Each structure stands twice: as C-alpha cells, then as structure tokens.
Amino acid sequence: MAKLALLSVSDKTGIVAFGSELTKRGYDIISTGGTLKTLVDGGVKATSVEDVTGFPEMLDGRVKTLHPRIHAGILAKRDNPEHMAKLKENGIRPIDLICVNLYPFKATIQKDGVTDAEAIEQIDIGGPSMLRAAAKNFQDVTVICEQADYAEFLKRYDADQVDRAYRRHLAAKVFRQTAAYDALIAKYMTTEAYPEKLTLTYEKVEDMRYGENSHQTAAYYKDPIPEDYSLAHAKQLHGKALSYNNLRDADAALRMIADFDKPAVVALKHMNPCGIGVSDKLLTAWNLAYESDPISIFGGIIALNRKVDLATAKKMHALFLEIIIAPAFDDDAYAILAKKKNLRIMTLDFGKMNPDHKDLVTVLGGALYQDADTTHETISDFKVVSKAQPTEAQLRALQFGQMVVKHVKSNAIVVTTANQTLGVGAGQMNRIDSLKIAVDKAEDKANYGNAIIASDAFFPMDDCVEYAAKHNIKAIVEPGGSIRDQDSIDKADEYGVALVFTGVRHFKH
Numbered sequence: 279m280a281k282l283a284l285l286s287v288s289d290k291t292g293i294v295a296f297g298s299e300l301t302k303r304g305y306d307i308i309s310t311g312g313t314l315k316t317l318v319d320g321g322v323k324a325t326s327v328e329d330v331t332g333f334p335e336m337l338d339g340r341v342k343t344l345h346p347r348i349h350a351g352i353l354a355k356r357d358n359p360e361h362m363a364k365l366k367e368n369g370i371r372p373i374d375l376i377c378v379n380l381y382p383f384k385a386t387i388q389k390d391g392v393t394d395a396e397a398i399e400q401i402d403i404g405g406p407s408m409l410r411a412a413a414k415n416f417q418d419v420t421v422i423c424e425q426a427d428y429a430e431f432l433k434r435y436d437a438d439q440v441d442r443a444y445r446r447h448l449a450a451k452v453f454r455q456t457a458a459y460d461a462l463i464a465k466y467m468t469t470e471a472y473p474e475k476l477t478l479t480y481e482k483v484e485d486m487r488y489g490e491n492s493h494q495t496a497a498y499y500k501d502p503i504p505e506d507y508s509l510a511h512a513k514q515l516h517g518k519a520l521s522y523n524n525l526r527d528a529d530a531a532l533r534m535i536a537d538f539d540k541p542a543v544v545a546l547k548h549m550n551p552c553g554i555g556v557s558d559k560l561l562t563a564w565n566l567a568y569e570s571d572p573i574s575i576f577g578g579i580i581a582l583n584r585k586v587d588l589a590t591a592k593k594m595h596a597l598f599l600e601i602i603i604a605p606a607f608d609d610d611a612y613a614i615l616a617k618k619k620n621l622r623i624m625t626l627d628f629g630k631m632n633p634d635h636k637d638l639v640t641v642l643g644g645a646l647y648q649d650a651d652t653t654h655e656t657i658s659d660f661k662v663v664s665k666a667q668p669t670e671a672q673l674r675a676l677q678f679g680q681m682v683v684k685h686v687k688s689n690a691i692v693v694t695t696a697n698q699t700l701g702v703g704a705g706q707m708n709r710i711d712s713l714k715i716a717v718d719k720a721e722d723k724a725n726y727g728n729a730i731i732a733s734d735a736f737f738p739m740d741d742c743v744e745y746a747a748k749h750n751i752k753a754i755v756e757p758g759g760s761i762r763d764q765d766s767i768d769k770a771d772e773y774g775v776a777l778v779f780t781g782v783r784h785f786k787h
C-alpha cells in the first residue's frame with residue numbers, strides 16, 4: 279500500500295511544492311481544512327481528514343485531528359503484531375509522515391491590542407498532539423515541523439537515507455519546538471514572578487566562533503519576544519561578527535548608558551566602565567570619557583546615546599576600538615568609522631531598562647533568577663550623616679558617582695566629578711584596594727580638585743574615609759548600614775569630609 283502523509287500547517291509557505299513532491303514519490307496525502315484547500319488549489323491530490331475520521335472539524339477548529347483514527351495511525355508500532363491487528367480490525371491506515379506547523383501564538387501575542395480571547399484561540403492543541411505522537415513513534419514515523427526540513431527530507435528520501443538517526447533527529451526537534459511553544463504560552467499566562475518551574479525559552483541567533491576563550495564553544499540565543507530596550511534589537515552595520523565577550527560587554531554598556539538622559543559616552547572594558555562622560559554636547563562627553571582613562575579605552579566598547587557626528591567619529595577613529603554602538607551615525611561619521619574593517623558598528627534606539635527585567639545566571643546544578651538592579655538613587659534619597667554638608671556641586675557629583683558605581687564589579691569604588699569618571703576601582707576582594715586603585719588613577723587628572731568618591735557598598739571600617747580624606751577627597755557617598763558606620767562618620771568629621779548615605783547597596787558580583 280502507498281505510504282500515507284498527513285499535512286496540517288498554519289504557515290502554508292512551500293506546502294504545495296512539498297505535497298506535490300510527496301505525491302510524486304507515491305505518498306497519499308490527508309489534510310486539514312485550510313491546508314487541504316491550499317493543496318487542492320495548487321493542484322495536489324489530497325483527501326480531507328474529515329473523510330478519514332468520519333467526523334466534521336468542529337468547535338471552530340478546536341477539534342480536527344484529535345481522533346483515534348489519526349492518533350492510532352501515528353502511534354501504532356509497526357513491529358508489534360497486536361498494534362497492527364488493532365489498526366486492521368478498526369480499518370485504520372498507518373500514517374508514515376506528519377508535517378505540521380503550529381498556530382502562530384507568538385505572532386498573535388505580539389499584535390497591538392490583542393485580547394486574551396484571541397491569544398487563547400491561537401493555542402494549538404491538535405498540532406502539538408500529532409507532532410508529539412509522531413515524535414514518540416519516530417521508529418516508524420517521520421515528523422516534520424519546519425519548512426526548512428522539506429527539501430532535506432526529499433533529498434534524503436531519494437537517497438534512501440530517511441533512517442532511524444534522521445527520524446530521531448527530527449523527533450528531537452519536535453520536542454524542542456513544542457517545549458518552546460508551551461514555554462511561551464506559560465510565560466503569557468503566568469502571573470508569579472518566580473513560579474515552581476522556570477520554563478524560559480530562547481531562539482538561536484548563531485553559533486559563535488568560540489566562547490569566552492578560544493577553547494570554549496558557544497552559541498548566541500535571544501528572547502523570542504525581546505524587551506524593547508535590548509541587545510536583540512541592535513543592528514550590526516559593519517565589522518567582524520560579534521564575539522561572546524563583545525556581546526557581554528555591549529550588554530553591560532547598554533545597561534550603563536540607559537541611566538543617562540543627557541548626551542553620554544560610556545567606554546567599557548571587561549564589563550566595567552573605564553570612562554563615562556556626560557555633557558550637553560556629544561563631543562565633549564566623548565572627551566570626558568576618553569580622558570577618564572586613555573590607556574584602558576584601547577580595545578574598548580563605546581556606547582553613545584546620541585547620533586554620532588563627524589567630530590566625535592574622528593576622535594574614535596584614531597583609536598583601536600572593538601565596538602561602537604549608538605542610535606545612529608551621520609553619513610560622514612559612518613564613512614570614516616567604516617574605514618576600519620574589523621570595527622563593529624552597531625545601532626540601537628536607546629531607551630530605559632525595563633524596570634521589571636529579570637537576570638538569569640547559572641550556578642553548578644542550577645540557576646539564580648532575580649530582578650535586575652534598575653534603580654539608582656537621586657539627591658533626594660541622600661542622607662548627610664557628617665557634620666560637613668556637601669555643596670550643590672558635590673551633591674551632583676555624588677549622584678553621578680553612585681549612578682556609575684553600581685555598574686562596576688564589586689568591590690567597587692569610583693572617583694568622579696559631576697560628569698566624568700576619574701578613576702574606577704573594580705573587582706577587588708577588599709574595599710580599600712578598590713579605593714586605592716580608583717584614587718591612583720584619578721589623582722593626576724585636571725578635575726581631581728572637584729572629585730568625590732562613591733562606593734557600591736558600606737565601608738566596613740573607617741580606613742576608606744581616612745584614605746580618601748588624606749587624598750583630598752571632600753565628599754563621599756556610600757549606602758551605610760555597617761555596624762561600624764559611626765567610625766566612618768567620626769573619621770569624616772575628623773577630616774571635615776561630607777559623608778552621605780543612600781541606604782541602598784549596589785553589589786555587582
């Protein structure tokens with residue numbers, strides 16, 4: 279008897295050609311309403327599923343293929359005589375090939391103003407049931423859930439290579455696809471922040487040349503429905519493919535620059551800022567960021583939150599940089615930057631971090647899922663705990679400093695003015711070492727006279743205040759909260775330093 283294929287697809291692209299090729303290879307075809315019409319209109323001979331089940335499609339299409347005549351035909355084990363006898367006894371024909379793609383749930387929930395009823399109606403039930411049944415019975419049934427596999431299947435069929443390994447490969451793909459489909463539905467319906475099962479799903483963007491190091495393999499995946507402000511929306515206009523480290527750095531840069539409304543330039547290395555400048559003009563912001571640390575910026579990632587002009591582009595062109603990302607580039611600015619073959623030039627409409635964004639990190643044997651640190655404190659949140667009161671200018675610098683320090687790996691100390699980082703001390707295992715690094719980088723800078731210090735977490739003892747004061751720092755912002763806060767306050771008073779507490783820690787491990 280001829281082989282039997284069931285075709286039931288929402289996205290009908292390529293289905294006529296595929297159906298036609300199947301019939302040429304001797305397959306009989308059965309199909310659901312819309313697919314059947316497409317096939318027949320396209321000149322492909324096919325029979326209605328209704329004729330097989332003896333039941334009309336009903337309940338607005340909620341029940342079409344959910345019938346034992348279909349599912350027994352898929353699930354029967356061909357080498358099990360009892361199964362085959364049962365099929366015969368009930369006049370059921372084995373189905374050899376299932377080709378299904380599902381209702382467009384993802385596209386539906388992305389539509390503006392979609393109602394709950396519309397979304398729910400696009401939850402496919404019969405399709406996944408057939409796909410899963412066929413995938414379970416891959417020993418005997420071939421299952422195709424992607425148009426990309428139509429041609430490959432035909433090629434293999436002709437070469438007599440539709441073997442068990444290939445069918446298993448197709449079956450595994452089905453379980454990934456239905457799991458991802460259900461994960462999206464679960465996300466749409468779930469109201470809990472931390473449900474009992476975390477069923478996140480990501481779609482592959484590309485295999486990467488390597489991971490964090492050249493001996494590590496890696497691939498890049500994106501959220502199927504990325505947040506508005508995210509790397510997934512960035513467009514690469516020029517340059518080499520982004521590496522694993524590039525993507526992580528670019529992500530860190532986007533998180534940093536989102537905090538600034540005025541023209542800002544973030545220069546970043548290894549996920550830490552090496553220079554941030556803010557001004558009324560982009561070029562001035564660039565100069566401030568560059569002068570923060572002209573050495574570390576070499577090979578850095580630059581994010582700019584305004585359209586890049588020629589003057590700023592020329593400055594950047596003079597350096598070796600890995601990535602430049604901005605909302606747009608003037609034509610002449612782009613032309614000069616694009617002279618560098620390898621420089622990655624990217625655009626992204628900058629915005630604010632989604633306040634509900636959650637970050638996922640893996641640990642051995644599990645994962646941690648938490649709110650992203652999207653807040654920063656403003657002057658109105660500051661509590662002056664020292665006798666000395668910060669000046670207006672110092673308050674603005676303290677605000678800038680504590681906006682920057684939360685983006686620096688802990689233990690983090692930054693020395694800044696109100697619009698420029700002067701020294702960044704990142705990732706040391708004790709706070710005083712971070713402070714020493716930050717001060718050492720800052721001390722010879724022209725603007726050091728206006729410098730303040732910001733710390734991502736409290737000072738466990740008074741040594742940081744003392745060190746800062748001895749290096750001419752006049753104002754410090756830190757969260758407070760140490761049992762020895764009073765020691766730091768006393769030390770600030772001893773040196774006449776203004777000490778401000780925010781009450782909010784910004785660790786970044």
Ligand SMILES: NC(=O)c1ncn([C@@H]2O[C@H](COP(=O)(O)O)[C@@H](O)[C@H]2O)c1NC=O
Pocket residue numbers: 286287288289309310311312313314339340341342343344378379380381401402403404405406
């Ligand atoms: N309910 C069912 O029995 C059923 N069987 C197949 N489907 C889906 O119906 C779609 C194809 O429908 P049509 O051929 O009528 O355009 C496919 O996406 C397929 O996954 C069904 N629909 C949804 O659950």
